[in-house]
Amino acid sequence: DAGVTQSPTHLIKTRGQHVTLRCSPISGHKSVSWYQQVLGQGPQFIFQYYEKEERGRGNFPDRFSARQFPNYSSELNVNALLLGDSALYLCASSFQGSDTQYFGPGTRLTVL
Amino acid sequence: RKEVEQDPGPFNVPEGATVAFNCTYSNSASQSFFWYRQDCRKEPKLLMSVYSSGNEDGRFTAQLNRASQYISLLIRDSKLSDSATYLCVVITVRREAGTALIFGKGTTLSVSS
Numbered sequence: 001d002a003g004v005t006q007s008p009t010h011l012i013k014t015r016g017q018h019v020t021l022r023c024s025p026i027s028g029h030k031s032v033s034w035y036q037q038v039l040g041q042g043p044q045f046i047f048q049y050y051e052k053e054e055r056g057r058g059n060f061p062d063r064f065s066a067r068q069f070p071n072y073s074s075e076l077n078v079n080a081l082l083l084g085d086s087a088l089y090l091c092a093s094s095f096q097g098s099d100t101q102y103f104g105p106g107t108r109l110t111v112l
Numbered sequence: 113r114k115e116v117e118q119d120p121g122p123f124n125v126p127e128g129a130t131v132a133f134n135c136t137y138s139n140s141a142s143q144s145f146f147w148y149r150q151d152c153r154k155e156p157k158l159l160m161s162v163y164s165s166g167n168e169d170g171r172f173t174a175q176l177n178r179a180s181q182y183i184s185l186l187i188r189d190s191k192l193s194d195s196a197t198y199l200c201v202v203i204t205v206r207r208e209a210g211t212a213l214i215f216g217k218g219t220t221l222s223v224s225s
Contacts, residue, residue, distance in 0.1 A: 033212065042116075042199050042215030043156065056212050090155055092213075099144045099203050101213060103155040 002027070004093050004104035012110045013081050021076045021107045025093030031055075032074040033101060034066055035090040043090055049074055050096075078109075086111045113138050118200050118216035125223055129190045133219050135183040135200030142214075144203035145176050147185050149196045150218065156199055159185075190223045197221070 005024045013019050025032050031050045035043035048056035049068035068074045072093075078085055088108050092101035118135045125131050137145075145162040160167065162174040162183055173186040183200055200216035 035213070035215075040217075042217050043213070045212035045214065048212060058212065099146075099211065100158060100161075103157070105155050 004091055004102055006089075006091050006104040006107050008107060009105065010108045010110075012112065014112050015081055015083060017081050017111075018077065018079045019081060019109060021078075021089050021091075021109075022073065023076070023091030023093075023104060024073045025091075026102055029093035029095050029102075030072050031094045031096065032068055032072065033092045033094070034074070034076045035092065036060070037088045037090060037106075038084075038086070046076070081111045083111050085109065114216075115139060115204070115214050116200055116202050116216040118219050120219070121197075122220040122222055125190055125221070127190055127192060127223055127225050129223075130186065130188050131190060131221060132187075133185045133198055133200070133221075135185075135216055137181050137183070137200075137202045137214075139202070139204045140178075140181060142181075142202045142204040145183050146201040146203075146213075147172075147174055147183075148199040148201050148215075150199055151196050156215075159198070187221075190221075192223050192225060195221055195223045 033048040034046040037043040045058040047066045052068045063079045066076045088106045090106045091104045094101045147159040148156040149159045150156040162176045166175045171188045175184045197218040199218045202214045
């Protein structure tokens with residue numbers, strides 16, 4: 001079975017631009033979460049979506065938004081990029097009612 | 113105070129050594145606890161869940177002390193392949209935020225021959 005997939009794997013943007021990151025959960029998983037991991041730190045929770053509805057939001061500015069589609073895939077959008085947005089963006093999926101989350105390989109975003 | 117705090121690293125140990133990682137969490141309402149492993153430039157992967165009764169998986173033993181809000185991971189007979197960053201993870205269900213994994217900063221282990 002395929003694991004969580006994310007695209008693109010790497011991305012380089014300049015300040016002020018916007019970016020869209022994509023995630024496909026494990027088949028059968030309806031919950032998708034997004035995390036940001038800056039170098040030297042643990043991942044930080046950004047959003048959780050379940051059944052196409054936002055179920056949780058971390059302490060991130062409104063420049064960050066996300067959505068989940070009927071097939072449970074998800075997009076994370078970041079507007080007005082700042083240098084500090086450079087990080088590994090991780091998507092994780094989980095089965096309904098389970099605490100265990102499975103992570104995708106991440107998208108490494110560099111903002112110049 | 114951070115929600116999840118871990119031992120500062122790195123830990124540099126020889127093969128065969130026993131190493132212990134400690135973690136504390138601040139929210140007494142936290143409900144689920146895990147150790148994740150993250151290899152360099154890779155995604156985190158679940159190593160094991162942590163229960164109050166303690167649990168063991170081969171050379172790995174995890175323990176939870178709810179009264180002290182303390183989690184530990186013991187690795188016996190370290191292998192070169194154990195070299196990685198170990199992340200302490202807590203779930204604290206909050207009505208506004210839903211279910212989110214709260215990660216510690218991670219502790220890096222380097223096992224040498």
